Amino acid sequence: MTRLVVDIGGTNTRAALAEGPRIVEDSVRRYRNDGFAGLSAVLMRYLAEAGSPQIDGACAALAGPVQAGRGRLTNLDWLIDEAEIARVTGADRVRLLNDLQAQGHALDQLAPVxxxxxxxxxxxxxxxxxxxxxxxxxxxxxxxxxxxxxxxxxxxxxxxxxxxxxxxxxxxxxxxxxxxxxxxxxxxxxxxxxxxxxxxxxxxxxxxxxxxxxxxxxxxxxxxxxxxxxxxxxxxxxxxxxxxxxxxxxxxxxxxxxxxxxxxxxxxxxxxxxxxxxxxxxxxxxxxxxxxxxxxxxxxxxxxxxxxxxxxx
Amino acid sequence: MTRLVVDIGGTNTRAALAEGPRIVEDSVRRYRNDGFAGLSAVLMRYLAEAGSPQIDGACAALAGPVQAGRGRLTNLDWLIDEAEIARVTGADRVRLLNDLQAQGHALDQLAPVxxxxxxxxxxxxxxxxxxxxxxxxxxxxxxxxxxxxxxxxxxxxxxxxxxxxxxxxxxxxxxxxxxxxxxxxxxxxxxxxxxxxxxxxxxxxxxxxxxxxxxxxxxxxxxxxxxxxxxxxxxxxxxxxxxxxxxxxxxxxxxxxxxxxxxxxxxxxxxxxxxxxxxxxxxxxxxxxxxxxxxxxxxxxxxxxxxxxxxxx
Known part of the structure; x- marks a missing residue:
């Protein structure tokens, strides 16, 4: 049950593996968006660096509006699409969230510090x-x-x-x-x-x-x-x-x-x-x-x- | 599966029978609060007039704040309590709502007119x-x-x-x-x-x-x-x-x-x-x-x- 989680900002994208409701802390990596043609290229790099784990679910947070499983990173004109994330990662279930919604879902997972x-x-x-x-x-x-x-x-x-x-x-x-x-x-x-x-x-x-x-x-x-x-x-x-x-x-x-x-x-x-x-x-x-x-x-x-x-x- | 529904306002209380999500239109009756010692007396009168139906659920809406199944009608000092409604009506399940919450639950039941x-x-x-x-x-x-x-x-x-x-x-x-x-x-x-x-x-x-x-x-x-x-x-x-x-x-x-x-x-x-x-x-x-x-x-x-x-x- 390894899952992929992704945080797509205007400048950088972070990716990590997750098990249950928690991320695997030492799996977090950060990539500068301007070195990639799109999100799929970032995800392929990350999965290769992580040893090509089998991914059964993926969720990405995007700094911008999301509708019907799609969104756009306006400054780089990246189109972000649940179906494309599913294709690249092999995950059965994919969710795309607005980043603020993701922050809302995070509240139970934050350390007091x-x-x-x-x-x-x-x-x-x-x-x-x-x-x-x-x-x-x-x-x-x-x-x-x-x-x-x-x-x-x-x-x-x-x-x-x-x-x-x-x-x-x-x-x-x-x-x-x-x-x-x-x-x-x-x-x-x-x-x-x-x-x-x-x-x-x-x-x-x-x-x-x-x-x-x-x-x-x-x-x-x-x-x-x-x-x-x-x-x-x-x-x-x-x-x-x-x-x-x-x-x-x-x-x-x-x-x-x-x-x-x-x-x-x-x-x-x-x-x-x-x-x-x-x-x-x-x-x-x-x-x-x-x-x-x-x-x-x-x-x-x-x-x-x-x-x-x-x-x- | 007959249920009792009640709308307790500052001056009048309305009661009706309900089947499923709908009220029985010709069962609605209105009582002036100042003719009664409290809500229980109103409910006993209504149930007697309705032919003492067996009630298996009851829900009351109150013009005032409701907390933990209790509320108060401030102008008459009536205490409204789910347990008391259960006792008087014989209903197993009783819900007390604020009247605005009740209005929110009503939206699917309103006629276009x-x-x-x-x-x-x-x-x-x-x-x-x-x-x-x-x-x-x-x-x-x-x-x-x-x-x-x-x-x-x-x-x-x-x-x-x-x-x-x-x-x-x-x-x-x-x-x-x-x-x-x-x-x-x-x-x-x-x-x-x-x-x-x-x-x-x-x-x-x-x-x-x-x-x-x-x-x-x-x-x-x-x-x-x-x-x-x-x-x-x-x-x-x-x-x-x-x-x-x-x-x-x-x-x-x-x-x-x-x-x-x-x-x-x-x-x-x-x-x-x-x-x-x-x-x-x-x-x-x-x-x-x-x-x-x-x-x-x-x-x-x-x-x-x-x-x-x-x-x-």
């Missing part, structure tokens, strides 16, 4: 869990336990209205909005949102200083504009995560993933995430029911693929 | 469905089909941030907010929200005119302040429903229920619900995927109880 606490709170076994991806975009998935398995739902929560509670927020929303005048959560909380926030902060006292998100994070807390940028990001993240918590009641915990989440995590407590997360009027007490942690496991999507195969096989 | 179209769109069989209750409060439930049944989720979506997109919205949010300064969706879209909106509209040109929601709806479109109140309600409803659609992707349809929803339904098209529902920037096209209809079936909660019993029995 892979979770950095952000906000303390209880985590009820069997409770709904919420995964918030903060990276190139903002993506959310909700993980329900049902009588028979795990339901990982899809949504476009990164594109809902940016919450606005004061004149300053409204000024920011106007600055961040596209030509259509609509300001979405993603316009501020995705990676590019940090640069937008910094532009907005600096434009209030002079010409906007256009610098990248990673530079802004590195410059805080010493640089006042960078610190103000991170403070505003934290306030908006708290408010958005708080609304998401009321939309889904994640008594099983809230999990942040992605490059921006990891980079911001050391700053969130200093900048008052708890206050903005819990500022929900008479529902502020309820907000203490929800714990937040950041996932730092690079293999989480691979683990989610293994768990999903074990559950559906 | 019980749905008033609000916004056209496709309704995918098997797609997620969203129920938005607009009445004394604002309540939302999400109905997922899983491999083995129906998952009806809980949330507190009436208490998320009121979406604000312009100076006028911000002025309204400040007016509607409680002492804590937090303006929630429910502060504007619940029944009392109509009165708040009317106060806000009239206070901008003179002393606020305090009138009830039903009077405001009756006065539109001829009375300018009433019409402006309904127009603002419609704009906020569209924006809130649009955000909810992005949070849950209800390709199976959006369903409005409750007294305010029914009263507002004839006005929503005239007042531009479609525009505010679909104003989501580059996601505006996606918003055409979601149909909205208002449920006008008084027996919907009873039907949901029957469907839930049939599915779980």
């Amino acid at each position: 892979a979770l950095v606490p952000v906000l303390d709170g209880p985590r009820a076994v069997g409770g709904v869990r919420l995964v918030i991806g903060l990276g190139t975009g903002v993506n959310v998935t909700v993980v329900h336990r049902t009588g028979t398995g795990t339901l990982v739902t899809a949504n476009e929560a990164g594109h809902v209205s940016l919450p606005v509670a004061c004149e300053e927020d409204l000024s920011l929303a106007r600055f961040a909005a596209g030509e259509d005048g609509f300001a979405a959560v993603e316009d501020v909380l995705a990676g590019r949102g940090l640069a937008t926030l910094h532009d907005w902060v600096t434009s209030r006292t002079g010409p906007p200083q256009r610098i990248e998100g990673s530079e802004i994070i590195a410059a805080a807390p010493d640089d006042p504009a960078a610190e103000q940028t991170l403070r505003t990001y934290t306030r908006m993240l708290g408010r958005v995560a708080g609304d998401l918590a009321l939309h889904h009641l994640p008594y099983g915990g809230i999990y942040l993933i992605g490059g921006v989440a990891r980079a911001m995590t050391p700053h969130l407590a200093r900048l008052g995430l708890d206050d903005s997360f819990r500022a929900k009027g008479r529902f502020s007490r309820l907000m203490e029911s929800f714990a937040i942690a950041t996932i730092t496991d690079d293999f989480a999507a691979l683990r989610g693929c293994a768990a999903h195969l074990a559950e559906t096989a | 019980a749905l008033v179209p609000v916004l056209d769109g496709p309704r995918a069989v098997g797609g997620v469905r969203l129920v938005i209750g607009l009445g004394t409060g604002v309540n939302v439930t999400v109905v997922h089909r899983t491999g083995t049944g129906t998952l009806v989720t809980a949330n507190e979506a009436g208490h998320v941030s009121l979406p604000v997109a312009c100076e006028e919205d911000l002025s309204l949010a400040r007016f509607a907010a409680g002492e804590d300064g937090f303006a929630a969706v429910e502060d504007v879209l619940a029944g009392r929200g109509l009165a708040t909106l009317h106060d806000w509209v009239t206070s901008r040109t003179g002393p606020p005119q305090r009138i009830e929601g039903s009077e405001i709806i009756a006065a539109a479109p001829d009375d300018p302040a009433a019409e402006q109140t309904l127009r603002t309600y419609t704009r906020m409803l569209g924006r809130v429903a649009g955000d909810l659609a992005l949070h849950h992707l209800p390709y199976g349809g959006i369903y409005l229920i409750g007294g305010v929803a029914r009263a507002m339904t004839p006005h929503l098209a005239r007042l531009g619900l479609d525009d505010s529902f679909r104003a989501k920037g580059r996601f505006s096209r996606l918003m055409e995927s979601f149909a909205i209809a208002t449920i006008t079936d008084d027996f919907a909660a009873l039907r949901g109880c029957a469907a839930h019993l049939a599915e779980t029995a």
Whole structure:
């Protein structure tokens, strides 16, 4: 019962073997996508290097939308297809997931050390869990336990209205909005949102200083504009995560993933995430029911693929 | 296989018999709660009037929160308890649901005539469905089909941030907010929200005119302040429903229920619900995927109880 699990990112693809719901830790290998013509070439290389094991199930996670067993890696124009994965690997059963869904399926497989606490709170076994991806975009998935398995739902929560509670927020929303005048959560909380926030902060006292998100994070807390940028990001993240918590009641915990989440995590407590997360009027007490942690496991999507195969096989 | 289904509202309780997933239409009876000491007395009366049928399953829907098989009707201090219902009816299996969950379970049992179209769109069989209750409060439930049944989720979506997109919205949010300064969706879209909106509209040109929601709806479109109140309600409803659609992707349809929803339904098209529902920037096209209809079936909660019993029995 050896299975193949694959995590196809924009730049690299990781592959591993899995047994039951767990990946074989020392079987993980990483390949740069630009050295290959497509996913099949990567899989053939991996299987050859792994000694050509017999594969009876395969699951791949893709950084992009998946429909009816197919998806596309847009920057390289790779078409990813369950049928093609079955042909190359010889697996009877193949599943293709969106990478965020895979992260949702991974939650039971994470080691405690892979979770950095952000906000303390209880985590009820069997409770709904919420995964918030903060990276190139903002993506959310909700993980329900049902009588028979795990339901990982899809949504476009990164594109809902940016919450606005004061004149300053409204000024920011106007600055961040596209030509259509609509300001979405993603316009501020995705990676590019940090640069937008910094532009907005600096434009209030002079010409906007256009610098990248990673530079802004590195410059805080010493640089006042960078610190103000991170403070505003934290306030908006708290408010958005708080609304998401009321939309889904994640008594099983809230999990942040992605490059921006990891980079911001050391700053969130200093900048008052708890206050903005819990500022929900008479529902502020309820907000203490929800714990937040950041996932730092690079293999989480691979683990989610293994768990999903074990559950559906 | 006769089952008992019950819908316990704040003023009246309805009871009916059910066979399989359907209620026996001519078995529905309604009782005023204030004529009884508690639910058990209502059920004993109903069963006696129905000829003392043998009941092998019972399901009750309650207008209030339900936890661990128990709930409370707050205005009459009735304690509702699955064990007590089992004792009075003799049923082996008893389920107590929140009334909104029951409405979620009812969707497959509604006759087409019980749905008033609000916004056209496709309704995918098997797609997620969203129920938005607009009445004394604002309540939302999400109905997922899983491999083995129906998952009806809980949330507190009436208490998320009121979406604000312009100076006028911000002025309204400040007016509607409680002492804590937090303006929630429910502060504007619940029944009392109509009165708040009317106060806000009239206070901008003179002393606020305090009138009830039903009077405001009756006065539109001829009375300018009433019409402006309904127009603002419609704009906020569209924006809130649009955000909810992005949070849950209800390709199976959006369903409005409750007294305010029914009263507002004839006005929503005239007042531009479609525009505010679909104003989501580059996601505006996606918003055409979601149909909205208002449920006008008084027996919907009873039907949901029957469907839930049939599915779980």
